[in-house]
Amino acid sequence: MQKRKLGNSGLEVSALGLGCMGMSEYYGEADETESIATVQRAIDLGVNFFDTAEAYGPYTNEELLGRAQRAAGQGHCGDEIRLGPFTRRGHRHQ
Numbered sequence: 001m002q003k004r005k006l007g008n009s010g011l012e013v014s015a016l017g018l019g020c021m022g023m024s025e026y027y028g029e030a031d032e033t034e035s036i037a038t039v040q041r042a043i044d045l046g047v048n049f050f051d052t053a054e055a056y057g058p059y060t061n062e063e064l065l066g067r068a069q070r071a072a073g074q075g076h077c078g079d080e081i082r083l084g085p086f087t088r089r090g091h092r093h094q
Contacts, residue, residue: 001014001015001016001045001046001047002014002015003015006049013048013049014046014047014048014049016047016049017047017049017050017051018038018039018042018047018049018050018051019051020035020039020050020051020052020056020061020064020065021051021052021053021056021061023035023038023039023056023060023061023064024056024057024060024061024064025056025060026056032064032067035064035068036064036067036068036071039064039065039068039069039072040068040071040072043068043069043072044072050065052065
């Protein structure tokens, strides 16, 4: 998987990301089993950039990503998956 720098943050993320809005409620009833399988497949393919928002839950997608990551045997975010509140310029909120 190709990587790209995320703004000025110094973080590198996968060139392809996975949008997670539909994993909570916005496109019909959520299917957690299918959502976790989708996240795990994305991780297997090298994706470490997941688009979530507090507005989807709040924190529903972030918690789902944590469960999927643990089920995939990764257990921690570290350098594997990028989560965080960033501004449009890629700077981390304090």
